[in-house]
Amino acid sequence: MERKIVRTADGSKTIQLTDWNEQYHSLHGAVQEAYHVFIEAGLRQFSDRELSILEVGFGTGLNALITLLEAPSLGLKLHYTALETAPVSEAEWRELGYGSALDTTGAALWYEALHGCPWEEPFTLRDGFTLTKNNTDLRQFVAPAPAYDLIYFDAFGARVQPDLWTEDIFSSMFSALRPGGILVTYSAKGSVRRAMEAVGFRTERLPGPPGKREMLRASKPQDAHSLA
Template sequence: MSGKLKIITTEDGSHSLYNEELKETYHSFHGALKESVHVFMLYGIDSWLMENPTKKPLRIFEVGFGTGLNAWLTLIWAEQNQIPVLYHTIEPFPLSEEIYSQLNYGDLDDGFFHYKPYLQKLHKMEWDKGAIVSEYFNMKKEKTSLEEVTLYPSDVVFFDAFAPSKQPELWEKPLLQKVFDSMNPGGIFTTYCAQGQLKRDLKEIGLEVESLPGPPGKKEMTRGWKK
């Protein structure tokens, strides 16, 4: 489901993509950057760090590399906190250079400017191989599906697939179980999705599920803990 992609500007000024085939955006219209910071940084890795202040390195698995925004923000987080991150991400339909070279994330804030070159570096990395991207950030990205990927143990899962209404196969219980089985004890599963069926499925596979305040424009999001 690659579809035809168009760059759009969301309400916080940050870019996202609109997939014309799916009629779906890669991020919230209300702010791509704010959504990623809220769902994956604040309620993902910041929450993990509060519970594990001395545990290093942090292992992250992301479903949906997409624009690279989550990975890029995590790289910034790792460098600023000086915490090593091992980042594993999958993307069956990588973006073309024509698209990713136009993304404006590095221009949005003075604090991001130093890290601007890393966004394209993440996209230009060779697929299916791990690499050292910066002093505190190692990444392996794979051009594959959640069904096919071999998972490593993870502390935090960024579940950032398209919505269940658009790609329901990615949200089915057997795949959620696969992800759960790979998570370390104390691990966090975080997603923008607040669907009731998802919450029920996450509880059934063994996660302690929380409904949390959503990012701008969204009432709720979901987080699960593996105890």
């Protein structure tokens, strides 16, 4: 499948899969989308605690990098698990240049470190941030349930990978979350929301990032131990 790096509307870059007409991030702004969907609607719902995050679609590493940079200001100690079936090449992540795009002290070094750290084992990038990258498919991943407080659901869209947006998948995500945990995604499709609700999630439609009217946030009820 042909892959090319393209510039998005906020000046940051992303990878485009031309055969699918699909991008790793929004063409309306890769960095803006990451902050809006995963940081504002997800990470910033927590503070002053230890937190376990599961990211579905490590991709370019942008969400992980921004999370690493934002966590200290929120008083969060993070255990970050990421799933990815096709890791980007070194040439690709270097050309994307998110460390420079974020214009934050140390971002370039952290960006290189998270791509350079080993797969399939926990790696402490810095005090308060441990990353475990798994080269595996979501459909084969078995989470130690319940293990996570927050899920970044950043799989490719349902148009090109409909089997990643089903009741079965969201049932496994529901089981993986601790009671009171949340899942955030850029998608706002009605079929996605209905699949989430069918397995026990409570859903919210939130304002979307640039270029999207809405996005979804799903929460697992505090009493979900009696529902799961």
